[in-house]
Amino acid sequence: MKLATYKNGTRDGELRVVSRDLTRCVAVPDIAPTLQAALDDWLEAAPRLKERYAQLNTGQLACVEPFDETRCASPLPRAYQWADGSAYLNHVELVRRARGAEVPESFYTDPLMYQGGSDAFLAPRAPIPLRDPAWGLDFEGEVGVITGDVPLGATVELCARAIRLVLLVNDVTLRNLIPCELAKGFGFFQSKPATAFSPVAVTPDELGGDWHGGKLHLPLLVDYNGRRFGQPEAGVEMQFSFPELIAHVAKTRELCAGSIVGSGTVSNRDRRVGSACLAEVRMIEIIEDGAAHTPFMQVGDTVRIEMRDDAGASIFGAIEQKVVAHD
Amino acid sequence: MKLATYKNGTRDGELRVVSRDLTRCVAVPDIAPTLQAALDDWLEAAPRLKERYAQLNTGQLACVEPFDETRCASPLPRAYQWADGSAYLNHVELVRRARGAEVPESFYTDPLMYQGGSDAFLAPRAPIPLRDPAWGLDFEGEVGVITGDVPLGATVELCARAIRLVLLVNDVTLRNLIPCELAKGFGFFQSKPATAFSPVAVTPDELGGDWHGGKLHLPLLVDYNGRRFGQPEAGVEMQFSFPELIAHVAKTRELCAGSIVGSGTVSNRDRRVGSACLAEVRMIEIIEDGAAHTPFMQVGDTVRIEMRDDAGASIFGAIEQKVVAHD
Numbered sequence: 001m002k003l004a005t006y007k008n009g010t011r012d013g014e015l016r017v018v019s020r021d022l023t024r025c026v027a028v029p030d031i032a033p034t035l036q037a038a039l040d041d042w043l044e045a046a047p048r049l050k051e052r053y054a055q056l057n058t059g060q061l062a063c064v065e066p067f068d069e070t071r072c073a074s075p076l077p078r079a080y081q082w083a084d085g086s087a088y089l090n091h092v093e094l095v096r097r098a099r100g101a102e103v104p105e106s107f108y109t110d111p112l113m114y115q116g117g118s119d120a121f122l123a124p125r126a127p128i129p130l131r132d133p134a135w136g137l138d139f140e141g142e143v144g145v146i147t148g149d150v151p152l153g154a155t156v157e158l159c160a161r162a163i164r165l166v167l168l169v170n171d172v173t174l175r176n177l178i179p180c181e182l183a184k185g186f187g188f189f190q191s192k193p194a195t196a197f198s199p200v201a202v203t204p205d206e207l208g209g210d211w212h213g214g215k216l217h218l219p220l221l222v223d224y225n226g227r228r229f230g231q232p233e234a235g236v237e238m239q240f241s242f243p244e245l246i247a248h249v250a251k252t253r254e255l256c257a258g259s260i261v262g263s264g265t266v267s268n269r270d271r272r273v274g275s276a277c278l279a280e281v282r283m284i285e286i287i288e289d290g291a292a293h294t295p296f297m298q299v300g301d302t303v304r305i306e307m308r309d310d311a312g313a314s315i316f317g318a319i320e321q322k323v324v325a326h327d
Numbered sequence: 328m329k330l331a332t333y334k335n336g337t338r339d340g341e342l343r344v345v346s347r348d349l350t351r352c353v354a355v356p357d358i359a360p361t362l363q364a365a366l367d368d369w370l371e372a373a374p375r376l377k378e379r380y381a382q383l384n385t386g387q388l389a390c391v392e393p394f395d396e397t398r399c400a401s402p403l404p405r406a407y408q409w410a411d412g413s414a415y416l417n418h419v420e421l422v423r424r425a426r427g428a429e430v431p432e433s434f435y436t437d438p439l440m441y442q443g444g445s446d447a448f449l450a451p452r453a454p455i456p457l458r459d460p461a462w463g464l465d466f467e468g469e470v471g472v473i474t475g476d477v478p479l480g481a482t483v484e485l486c487a488r489a490i491r492l493v494l495l496v497n498d499v500t501l502r503n504l505i506p507c508e509l510a511k512g513f514g515f516f517q518s519k520p521a522t523a524f525s526p527v528a529v530t531p532d533e534l535g536g537d538w539h540g541g542k543l544h545l546p547l548l549v550d551y552n553g554r555r556f557g558q559p560e561a562g563v564e565m566q567f568s569f570p571e572l573i574a575h576v577a578k579t580r581e582l583c584a585g586s587i588v589g590s591g592t593v594s595n596r597d598r599r600v601g602s603a604c605l606a607e608v609r610m611i612e613i614i615e616d617g618a619a620h621t622p623f624m625q626v627g628d629t630v631r632i633e634m635r636d637d638a639g640a641s642i643f644g645a646i647e648q649k650v651v652a653h654d
Contacts (some may be wrong), residue, residue, distance in 0.1 A: 011367055011583070040338055078407045078583055080446035080608075086513070107511075114513045115442040117576075119407035119583035131480055133577070152653060153458055184434075186413070186441045188513015193579040252458070252501060252520040255448035256338070256405055278525060326479060 001053035002202045002303060003165065004317075005035050005073045007123070012036060013073040017049060018200055019056050022317055025067040026056055033221045035075055035201075039257040042164060044149055050203075069317045072199035074121035075167055076146070080256050082118035082195060083249050084142070084171055085111050086264035087240045088232075091280060094267070111248045116171070118260070122196040124319045127170055129193075129326035130299060136176030137297040138280045140304045141222045141276030142169035143234050144262040146201060146240045150255035159246035160214055160256075166207065168198035168220070169262050170305055170319045175279050175296060197260075198305070199317035210309070213239030215267035218315075220266045223304040230274030234265045234307075265266050276305075299325045328380035329529045330492065330586055331644075332362050332400045334450070339363060340400040344376060345527055346383050349644055352394040353383055359433045366584040369475050369491060375432075377530075396644045401448035401528035402494055403473065407583050409445035409522060410576050411469070411498055411592035412438050414567045415559075418607060423595070425610035432548050438567045438575045443498070445587065449523040451646045455499055456520075456532075456653035457626060463503030464624040464650060468549045468603030468632045469496035470561050471589040472569045473528060477582040486573035487541055489582075493534065495525035495547070496589050497632055497646045502606050502623060524587075525632070526644035537636070541568030545642075549603045550631040557601030559593045603632075626652045 001022060005013035006027075012034040016025040031048045038045040041240050055061050067100035086092055089107065096103050122128065130137050150158070177191035204211045217235030221228070240248070242298040245261050266276045275281050282292035297303070305319040328348060332340035333354075339361040343352040358375045359365035365372040382388045413419055416434065423430050449455065457464050473492040477485070504518035529539045537545050544562030548555070567575070572588050593603045602608050609619035624630070632646040 024582045041429070080405045080407060081444060083444075083516075104509075104511075110507075110511070112511055112513050113516050115444060115516060117408060117410075117442060117580055119446070119586050120581050130481060152456060177579070180433075180437075180513050184431075184437070184439055185509050185514070186439050187443060187512070187516075189410075189440050189514075190575070194581070248517070251502070252462070253444055254447050254519045254521070259446050 001050050002200050002206060003035060003049070003075060004009055004067070004264055005075050005077060006071050006199045007073045009211065011078060013077050015265035017052050017056055018067050022200065022314060024064045026052065026061055026064050036258050039148065039164060043256065070125050070197040071124070072317070073123050074197045075165070075201040076121070076258060076260065079118040079258055079260050080118040081259035082262070083259065084116050084262035084264060085113045085240060085245045087111060087238045087245060088264055088267035089239045090237055090269045091265050091267035094280055094283040094287070098286040108239060111245055112264070113245065113248055116195060117190055120194055122172070122194045124196055124199045124317065126196065126321065127324040128321050130323050131294055132215055133298055133324050134176060135174040138166070138173045138175050138278045139297065139303040139305070140173055140265040141220050141230070142171050142262045142265060143216050144169045144197065144260050147255055147259045147261060148257045150246060150250050152250060152254045154247060154250040156243045156247045159250060160243035162246065163204055165201035165240060166204055166216060166218040168305055168307060168316045168319060170196040170303065170321065171262060171265070172196065196319050196321060198319050202315060207315070214243040218307050218309070219273070220276055221306045221308065222274070225302055228274070230276050232268040232273045232276055234263070234266045237268050238263060245315070255323060263323055279280065297323050298321050328377050329333070329527050329533060330362060330376070330402060331394070331527045332404060333398050334400045334403050337541040338402050338405060339470060339599055343485065344380050344383055344510055345394050349394055349527065349641060351391050353379065353381060353391050355532060363585050366475065366491060369584065396526040397452050399452070399644070400450045401524045401584060402492070402528040403448070403587065405447055406585055406587050408586035409443040409589070410440055410586065411443050411459060411589035411591060412440045412572045412636065413596035414438060414565045414572060415591055416566045417596045418592050418594035421607055421610040421614070425613045435566065437590070438572055440572065440575055443519055443522060447521055449499070449521045449648070451523055451526045451644065453648060454651040455648050457650050458653050460625055461503060462501040465500045465502050465605045466624065466630040466632070467498035467500055467592040468547050469498050469589045470543050470547065471496045471524065471587050474573060474582055474586045474588060475584045477573060477577050477612065479577060479581045481574060481577040483570045483574045487570035487574065490531060490569060492528035493531055493538070493543060495608055495632055495634060495643045495646060496526040497523040497630065498589060498592070499523065523646050523648060525646055529642060534642070541570040545634050545636070546600070547603055548633045548635065551628055556600065557603050559595040559600045559603055561590070561593045564595050588614045600646060615630070626650050
């Protein structure tokens, strides 16, 4: 099934079940007022939501409205956890090569993850506020999952069963704040402002054969200022599956229902498919030409992140954001 | 006023107003079912909670129960943000000196902060689960604040006004996982398991003259296995005030109501006052003797963290935790 959250003036918005073709939606206040409420009580709520989804798809419901992506908040407008990985080693290798460093052997077996701020996400069509263009604003196209409860020390198999929903991510990053933050030793903090997610989150069964091995095997379509910037395939070069990333978190603590876990910037070794962030293009320029030419995002620049099924239909709706100045 | 959250089988527990002397409490379902609900609507809820608090202190309420710290969950059993600073530079200096490194000049003007996991906190009397004693389990006694909404780019003055509540923290840390994590460059992640907070959170006005300059000027009392381990003063050597720490977060993103911001391990230069974590004692041993003798926490070890007013009365109740093995 497909779920979204409509803005309604409250902090957590209103849960909506969305038709498979993203044309219609329906509120479900009798099942769960918000997505977090549904996740908190998933075993009870999910079968009822699925039934409603089936009825919506077959035209059996009253009170149906046209689905409007511009009315969407983040599926979880605020969440209790946003833990982001960096599972595409090609991206890591490029970062390292651009500064003349090797990738440690351990990076191929031990995931890189950081804890992101989760208290206030950007809506999928919300502008990206930029206080200082010198901070080096970048987008990062990713895939993410929303989990149920995961106990401390959960196995990879148990983590696989805890994946409730899949969605897309724009992990907004302030590149020029990163070197100083990493030098301080505590990791990303100010360099990771509010993240945006796709309008729609979908259950893994909705992805059919494109979801296997705990990965989503479809190209992530990234447009920058109206032109295709990249379409890297999200499955094959993902070094760690989502269940493995979740198990990495669960090694030392439990995860509560509604935790979001991200893949990191989708990246392929085949450069013909382009990139899902500006930094990667800049690193390739540094490696090939000795200097980066592609500027970071400026006020007015736009990014669009989407994924389409084999028939060309949008699965999650589109993240579509424009940079605006913020005083 | 003083607020706590009783466990009641739900994920967010039940908000309780607690008497100043921590002997009595009362549920307030007509005002707010949970602390997060009160924080979400603070301007509406706070005056009503304060009135109830005054009535509770003067014995004017029915349905009052004895206050029992063992029934408490974390004031926020799960939160949308837990951002922890490292504002006591003495602690940072000891860490660095123990490994022969200098403290960069920027550390005195630019706060160290990391994003902690906030989806599942330990109750103040909950055992600390330990999967592997080799991970080097340590406690860290800290002071924390819970904020209201803070806009992007908020000034220090605005951040000061956004402080809703003050509480104590046990920032549980797995010391031996830190070197590998820091070497990876992404900061703390697995090395920071679930955090615990004091049973009671209090409004700053409750602290009288001990709260000024955005800092809490009282000793933090830390007992380890039943003996006083440290009583460092939390105010005077705090390099960055809470409003400055909050402004550090707000530099690149807004904070949502219910965000928790921590001070970092309280630490004083005067070694006679002891320490608020084991690592600091070990670093002093390394500096003085060339090797650490004090072991990290093992199964059965206990830590108690509390703060008392000038009359000797407990302000926040006590964090009191025992390490238990977790398979």
